[in-house]
Amino acid sequence: xxxxxxxxxxxxxxxxxxxxxxxxxxxxxxxxxxxxxxxxxxxxxxxxxxxxxxxxxxxxxxxxxxxxxxxxxxxxxxxxxxxxxxxxxxxxxxxxxxxxxxxxxxxxxxxxxxxxxxxxxxxxxxxxxxxxxxxxxxxxxxxxxxxxxxxxxxxxxxxxxxxxxxxxxxxxxxxxxxxxxxxxxxxxxxxxxxxxxxxxxxxxxxxxxxxxxxxxxxxxxxxxxxxxxxxxxxxxxxxxxxxxxxxxxxxxxxxxxxxxxxxxxxxxxxxxxxxxxxxxxxxxxxxxxxxxxxxxxxxxxxxxxxxxxxxxxxxxxxxxxxxxxxxxxxxxxxxxxxxxxxxxxxxxxxxxxxxxxxxxxxxxxxxxxxxxxxxxxxxxxxxxxxxxxxxxxxxxxxxxxxxxxxxxxxxxxxxxxxxxxxxxxxxxxxxxxxxxxxxxxxxxxxxxxxxxxxxxxxxxxxxxxxxxxxxxxxxxxxxxxxxxxxxxxxxxxxxxxxxxxxxxxxxxxxxxxxxxxxxxxxxxxxxxxxxxxxxxxxxxxxxxxxxxxxxxxxxxxxxxxxxxxxxxxxxxxxxxxxxxxxxxxxxxxxxxxxxxxxxxxxxxxxxxxxxxxxxxxxxxxxxxxxxxxxxxxxxxxxxxxxxxxxxxxxxxxxxxxxxxxxxxxxxxxxxxxxxxxxxxxxxxxxxxxxx
Ligand code: D41
Numbered sequence: 219x220x221x222x223x224x225x226x227x228x229x230x231x232x233x234x235x236x237x238x239x240x241x242x243x244x245x246x247x248x249x250x251x252x253x254x255x256x257x258x259x260x261x262x263x264x265x266x267x268x269x270x271x272x273x274x275x276x277x278x279x280x281x282x283x284x285x286x287x288x289x290x291x292x293x294x295x296x297x298x299x300x301x302x303x304x305x306x307x308x309x310x311x312x313x314x315x316x317x318x319x320x321x322x323x324x325x326x327x328x329x330x331x332x333x334x335x336x337x338x339x340x341x342x343x344x345x346x347x348x349x350x351x352x353x354x355x356x357x358x359x360x361x362x363x364x365x366x367x368x369x370x371x372x373x374x375x376x377x378x379x380x381x382x383x384x385x386x387x388x389x390x391x392x393x394x395x396x397x398x399x400x401x402x403x404x405x406x407x408x409x410x411x412x413x414x415x416x417x418x419x420x421x422x423x424x425x426x427x428x429x430x431x432x433x434x435x436x437x438x439x440x441x442x443x444x445x446x447x448x449x450x451x452x453x454x455x456x457x458x459x460x461x462x463x464x465x466x467x468x469x470x471x472x473x474x475x476x477x478x479x480x481x482x483x484x485x486x487x488x489x490x491x492x493x494x495x496x497x498x499x500x501x502x503x504x505x506x507x508x509x510x511x512x513x514x515x516x517x518x519x520x521x522x523x524x525x526x527x528x529x530x531x532x533x534x535x536x537x538x539x540x541x542x543x544x545x546x547x548x549x550x551x552x553x554x555x556x557x558x559x560x561x562x563x564x565x566x567x568x569x570x571x572x573x574x575x576x577x578x579x580x581x582x583x584x585x586x587x588x589x590x591x592x593x594x595x596x597x598x599x600x601x602x603x604x605x606x607x608x609x610x611x612x613x614x615x616x617x618x619x620x621x622x623x624x625x626x627x628x629x630x631x632x633x634x635x636x637x638x639x640x641x642x643x644x645x646x647x648x649x650x651x652x653x654x655x656x657x658x659x660x661x662x663x664x665x666x667x668x669x670x671x672x673x674x675x676x677x678x679x680x681x682x683x684x685x686x687x688x689x690x691x692x693x694x695x696x697x698x699x700x701x702x703x704x705x706x707x708x709x710x711x712x713x714x715x716x717x718x719x720x721x722x723x724x725x726x727x728x729x730x731x732x733x734x735x736x737x738x739x740x741x742x743x744x745x746x747x748x749x750x751x752x753x754x755x756x757x758x759x760x761x762x763x764x765x766x767x768x769x770x771x772x773x774x775x776x777x778x779x780x781x782x783x784x785x786x787x788x789x790x791x792x793x794x795x796x797x798x799x800x801x802x803x804x805x806x807x808x809x810x811x812x813x814x815x816x817x818x819x820x821x822x823x824x825x826x827x828x829x830x831x832x833x834x835x836x837x838x839x840x841x842x843x844x845x846x847x848x849x850x851x852x853x854x855x856x857x858x859x860x861x862x863x864x865x866x867x868x869x870x871x872x873x874x875x876x877x878x879x880x881x882x883x884x885x886x887x888x889x890x891x892x893x894x895x896x897x898x899x900x901x902x903x904x905x906x907x908x909x
Contacts (some may be wrong), residue, residue: 219559220559234289236260237278237281237282237285238282238285239556239866240278241275241278241279241282241285241290241858242857244271244274244275244801245275245289245290245291246276246486247271247395248272248291249270249291249389249390249391249482250262251263251267251268251271252291252386252387252389252403253389253393253482253686255605255874256386256453256484256527257479257483257484259487260360260385263756272291275290275292276292277852279292281649283463284864288362288390289362289363289390289391289847290390291390293383293390294383294384294386294448294850295383295384295444295448296380296389296441296444296445297443297445298348298382299442299443299444299445300380300442300443301442302442302493303377303378303442304376304377305374305375305376305377306355306365306367306370306374306375306376306377307354307373307374308367308370308372308373308374308375309401309460310401310460310461311372311373311537312353312355312369312370312372312375312403312460312533313372313537313538314537314538315538315539315542315543315544316374316538316542316543316544316691317544317545317546318543318544318545318546320812321499324495324498324521324543324545325491325495325500325501327521327543328341328459328494328495328498330540330738331523331532331540331541334531334532334540335528335532336530340493340494340495340497341493341494341495341523341528342470342491342492342493342523342524342525343491343492343493343497343521343522343524344471344472344490344492344518344521344522345489345490345492345497345498345501345502345518345519345520345521345522346457346486346488346489346520346522347486347488347489347505347512347519347520347739348516348517348519348520348544348545348546349407349455349486349514349515349516350407350431350432350514350515350516350517351405351406351407351408351431351432351435351515352368352369352405352406352407352432352435352436352439353368353369353403353404353405354366354367354368354369354375354378354382354397354400354403354404354405354406354439354454354513355367355369355375355401355403355460356382356388356401356402356403356404356454356456357399357400357401358392358396358397358399358400358401358402359398359399360396360398361391361392361396361397362390362391362611363379363382363383363388363389363390363391364379364390365379365382365485366378366379366382366383366388366437367379369589372537378439380444380447381438381439381441381444381447382406382439382454383621384444384447384448384452385406385452385453385454386481387453387454387455387484388454389481389482389483390423391482391484392481392483393480393481393482394480394481394482395418395546396481397462397463397464397465397481398463399461399462399463400459400461400462400463400481401459401460401461402456402458402459402460402478402483403456403457403458403459403460403461403623404454404455404456404457404458404483405454405455405457406435406439406452406453406454407430407431407432407435407452407453407455407514407515408432408434408435408438408451408452408453408514409431409451409453409513409514410431410513410514410515411513412450412451412452413428413430413431413434413451416428416434416450416451417434418484425848432515432842434450434452435452438450438452439452448680448826453484453514454483454484455484455485456475456478456483456484456485456487456613457475457485457486457520458471458474459474459477459478461646464598467526468526468527469526469527470524470525470526471522471523471524471526471529472489472491472524474526474795475489477875488505488508491524492521495631496543498519498521501519502519502545502673504823505519506547509547510612516547516834517546517547518544518545518546518547519544519545520542520545521542521543521545522541522542523541523542528541528782529541547582548579548580548581548582549580549581550580550581550610550611550612551580551609551610551620552578552579552580552609553578553606553607553609553610553623554575554576554577554585554606554607554609555572555575555576555604555605555606555607556602556603556604556605556606557574557575557599557603557620558572558573558574558603559571559572559573559574559590559596559601559634559638560572560641561604561636561641562641562666563640563641563642563643563658563664563666565666565668565669566657566667566670567640567657567659567660567661567664567666567667567750568592568655568656568657569592569636569637569640569641569647569655569656569657569658570589570590570591570592571589571590571591571592571593571595571596571634572587572588572589572590573588573589573619574586574587575587575588575607575609575619575667575728578609579872580609580610580611580617581610581612581617583611585609585611585617587617588609588619589616589617589618589619590616590618590619591618591654591725592654592655592656593636593649594653594654595614595654595739596634598620599621599622600622600624601619601622601634602622602627602634603631603632603633604627604628604630604631604632604635605622605623605624605626605627605631606622606623606626606627607619607621607623608620608621608622608623609620620633626726629656630909633725636656640658640659640664641667642658642664642665642666642754643658643660643663643664643665643666643800644660645658645659645660645663645664645800646658646659646660646794646797646798647659648794650750650787650790650791651786651787651790652787653787655714656898657750659794659795659797659798659801660798660800660801661747661748661749661750661799661801662702662703662747662801662804662805662806663701663702663800663801663803664800665701668695668701668702669691669692669695670748671702671703671740671748672686672694672695672700672702672703672706673688673691674745674746674748675703675706675746675748676691676706677746678744679742679745679754679845680742680746681735681738681742681743681746682735682742683706683728683731683732683734683735684727684731685727685728686706686728686731686732687906690717690720690728692712693717693718694709694717696708697717699713699714699717702804702807703746703804703808704804704807704808704810704811705807706732707732707736707811707812707813708811708868709728709729709732710729711725711726711729712725714728714729724851735813736812736813736814737810737814737816737849738762738813738814738815738816739815739816739847740761740766740815740816740817740818741754741757741758741760741761741849742757742815743767743815744757744760744761744767744770744814744815745757747789747801747805749789749792749795750795751788751791751792752788752791752792753845754846754849755783755845755848755849755858756783756784756788756844758849758852758853759781759782759783759784759852760778760781760784760792761818762820762821762823762826762853763780763781763782763820763821764781764820765817765818765819765820765821766815766817766818767805767809767815769819769820770796771796771805773792773796774793775789775790775792775793777860778792778793782823783852823855826853826854827854827855828851828854828855828856828900829856830855831855831856831857831867831868832857832858832859832865832866833851833855833856833857833859833862833866833867833868833869833870834857834858834859834860834862834865834866834868834869834870834877834878834882835847835848835858835869835870835872835877836862836869836870836871836872836876836879837871837872837875837876838873838874839870839872839873839892839895840872840873840892841896842890842892842895842896847870847895848902850899850904851895851899853904854898854902854904861878861881862878862881862882862885862887863885864885866882866885866887867887867888867891868888868889868890869882869887869888869889870885870889870890870891870892870894870895871889871890871891872892
């Protein structure tokens with residue numbers, strides 16, 4: 219105990235502290251938090267806390283501009299663009315790395331190293347991931363960042379100090395006891411999440427997209443206006459000391475990296491000391507496994523002889539050190555030829571173009587097919603059959619055609635034609651306005667969609683056929699007992715009982731459940747047909763509006779558009795569905811088999827009890843799902859909106875209702891709970907969830 223008490227303010231600082239002390243304290247605090255965040259990878263405080271301290275410092279500096287210094291964290295961004303980059307001559311050249319493309323080439327490298335050193339025993343190496351970014355060189359004098367340069371041709375680069383200063387992972391001042399001079403080399407990269415976000419912003423702003431994180435990083439460092447660079451998610455990792463003065467060079471590469479960490483520079487966490495070539499190969503495989511999950515691109519690993527004296531002994535050949543090598547991962551992009559395009563039909567009827575390629579070795583496997591996603595993608599790529607294309611296969615993801623080389627297009631190249639009929643069932647195909655996907659309209663008969671169609675038809679909210687689960691649908695279709703939903707109604711107990719893992723009893727139950735489903739409410743029947751974008755609420759609106767299946771099947775697009783809740787897209791899905799002869803046949807088959815959807819008088823919307831009202835559902839309901847509650851309210855003529863406004867008639871608040879509830883309260887709108895909703899529904903004879 220000092221015995222001398224000082225008064226502290228709310229932050230715990232002595233009140234007598236001078237402004238200069240406060241500024242210094244804030245800077246130390248901020249740089250310490252950055253160090254813990256970037257170098258130790260152990261964030262000390264939430265971002266908001268950092269931001270508060272940052273703003274406090276900004277404010278003090280504004281009031282006392284004489285206290286501003288270049289190494290203050292507030293001074294990362296300059297305020298005017300440069301006319302151009304000036305040249306930087308690298309006092310210590312920035313070397314390049316030799317490559318090994320196979321285990322054998324690596325083993326040969328290790329043998330050469332041991333021969334030159336006259337050493338039989340295993341060499342101690344340091345293994346590092348090879349970050350796929352841009353090499354830069356940072357110069358610190360008396361601990362302060364004074365210059366940053368690109369690699370250029372290795373002998374001269376460009377001065378990008380203003381841009382590098384904007385990277386928060388680059389300290390503007392080193393920590394602790396600093397060398398009088400330090401030149402450190404490292405890589406600037408853009409992580410995947412930042413890259414995706416940047417491209418999304420570029421797209422929104424109508425700007426050109428970056429092809430990959432490396433290009434985005436390069437483009438960001440090449441900005442003459444550092445205010446733009448400051449908005450780009452760039453990160454720096456240090457990987458070697460080029461020169462150091464005022465203290466001795468560490469004895470090994472690993473010691474050097476640890477020293478860099480202590481000085482506040484970020485070093486990649488995967489870096490390892492490895493003894494002997496086998497350990498290098500283990501490291502290579504481990505990093506390759508971890509590659510997809512790293513969050514940034516690497517294109518291989520780098521091995522360096524650890525001992526600096528041995529490095530010196532080995533020296534250089536031309537411009538690469540003999541003591542280091544890059545062990546590259548298999549290329550993830552290769553060129554090949556597009557032989558043909560085939561169209562596959564998915565379980566929901568989407569037609570997907572698949573590229574048939576001249577087989578090519580890429581990403582470690584031979585690829586002969588790649589997805590083309592949809593017709594828009596083909597158009598975007600400007601693809602022709604016969605084209606030379608770039609195939610991308612990253613990790614375990616499906617190979618894709620990522621680009622075309624139009625200058626290599628042969629004279630006999632053919633354009634790609636979108637089929638006009640489904641390649642599986644021959645039904646008409648259809649592409650809704652504004653949609654990228656072309657779809658088969660033969661949903662009820664198309665073999666590609668059979669299983670999905672039957673599964674949906676039988677599901678609880680549709681025909682509710684108990685016991686007809688996904689697995690059984692699979693078997694029934696595979697055993698060719700059914701081809702479409704109408705065939706369900708011709709199944710015999712003996713047929714079902716003969717299936718694997720089906721007893722007499724469960725077979726009888728199934729047939730009974732199928733029989734039971736024949737009496738069905740029209741909205742459920744419509745929903746069960748699996749028409750695109752016709753959910754329960756739309757099915758209900760259609761049933762209310764038209765009253766019968768016959769009336770619906772006779773309607774044209776204009777008539778569908780009269781239905782509340784039906785817009786142009788749904789209207790065109792409906793028209794195409796009912797116009798397809800295959801679908802008409804299946805519906806006729808269902809009716810012939812005795813399925814009889816209920817009929818009722820078409821209801822005039824004005825006569826519905828909640829007509830003209832807008833309800834909002836918020837929070838979690840206990841008894842009903844959101845969809846059920848919504849459908850039930852719509853059945854009574856209410857509109858169900860997603861947000862509260864002055865037009866809202868009623869808010870139903872379930873468990874953990876949030877901002878919508880606050881808003882309703884502030885607008886003075888009636889708020890009730892789920893019990894009230896259920897009471898209203900029963901009073902009007904609506905039993906949600908039971909059709
Ligand atoms: O991660 C990298 N891209 C990386 C590049 C790394 N981890 N270490 C490297 N080490 C060197 C030497 C051995 C010459 C100091 C490198 C590079 N060079 C390098 N980057 C670009 C050219 C050379």
